[in-house]
Amino acid sequence: EVQLVQSGAExxxxxxxxxxxxxxxxxxxxxxxxxxxxxxxGKGLEWMGIIYPGDSDTRYSxxxxxxxxxxxxxxxxxxxLQWSSLKASDTAMYYCARRGGVGATIDYWGQGTLVTVSS
Amino acid sequence: QSALTQxxxxxxxxxxxxxxxCTGNSNNIxxxxxxxxxxxxxxxxxxxMFGNSLPSGIPxxxxxxxxxxxxxxxxxxxxxxxEADYYCSTWDYSLSAQVFGGGTKLTVL
Numbered sequence: 001e002v003q004l005v006q007s008g009a010e011x012x013x014x015x016x017x018x019x020x021x022x023x024x025x026x027x028x029x030x031x032x033x034x035x036x037x038x039x040x041x042g043k044g045l046e047w048m049g050i051i052y053p054g055d056s057d058t059r060y061s062x063x064x065x066x067x068x069x070x071x072x073x074x075x076x077x078x079x080x081l082q083w084s085s086l087k088a089s090d091t092a093m094y095y096c097a098r099r100g101g102v103g104a105t106i107d108y109w110g111q112g113t114l115v116t117v118s119s
Numbered sequence: 120q121s122a123l124t125q126x127x128x129x130x131x132x133x134x135x136x137x138x139x140x141c142t143g144n145s146n147n148i149x150x151x152x153x154x155x156x157x158x159x160x161x162x163x164x165x166x167x168m169f170g171n172s173l174p175s176g177i178p179x180x181x182x183x184x185x186x187x188x189x190x191x192x193x194x195x196x197x198x199x200x201x202e203a204d205y206y207c208s209t210w211d212y213s214l215s216a217q218v219f220g221g222g223t224k225l226t227v228l
Contacts, residue, residue, distance in 0.1 A: 035217060037164075037219075039161075044121070044204075044206065044219060044220075044221050044222045045156070045158075045164065045206050045208070045219045045222070046219065047208070047216055047217040047218065047219060049216075050217065059215060059216070060216075061214075061216040061217070062214065062216065093161075095163060095164065097164075099217075101152070101154055101166065101169030101170065101172070101174075102152040102154075102169045102170030102171075102172050103151045103152030103169075103170055103209070103210070104151050104152065104209060104210035104217065105152050105153065105154030105166070105169035105170060105208070105209070106154050106156065106166055106169070106208065107166050107169060107174060108166070109156075109163050109164050109165065109166070110163065111163050112163050
């Protein structure tokens with residue numbers, strides 16, 4: 001069974017750093033792109049970027065380029081999303097998703113990680 | 120402003136057929152398969168359609184189609200549990216990014 005299991009909720013202060021994770025299981029982790037999606041409170045889904053764990057090829061959505069870093073450790077089948085200096089506006093739910101459907105479509109989603117940034 | 124345009128809201132009664140649309144351009148929907156994602160009460164999204172294929176476990180009352188730069192998700196025989204937000208998404212080669220629609224809130228009356 002394919003599963004994407006994300007790390008737990010985080011509460012941080014502005015200016016702090018953070019790295020959240022997404023562990024894949026039940027499939028060949030290095031053979032599928034993994035993307036990150038942001039959902040701000042009461043808003044829709046926004047694509048942040050994507051990584052191919054096989055060779056760490058990473059692409060960022062223009063809106064998120066330079067704001068976050070996406071990485072992966074294929075030895076432990078885990079993808080990461082990190083911030084070096086959080087802002088209150090980073091408060092959101094973050095989902096990882098596997099791009100494994102037809103064409104460039106998503107087939108599996110993680111359960112989400114809630115990030116709250118507040119002083 | 121989302122790259123893909125969806126209706127803000129759609130409603131239907133139990134048993135009715137409803138169609139949700141997703142409009143893009145030749146850089147995205149016109150060139151790539153479209154996925155549809157269901158989000159119930161702000162829980163994690165769930166894939167209900169990719170291209171014209173139904174994921175395992177999704178009832179066959181869901182179907183997908185595409186014509187030019189518009190994709191559609193049709194739910195035949197609407198059920199109360201279908202009430203949710205629905206998002207479409209595909210790749211956009213001019214942006215080199217995945218793009219989402221703004222989402223459609225489906226209400227089952």
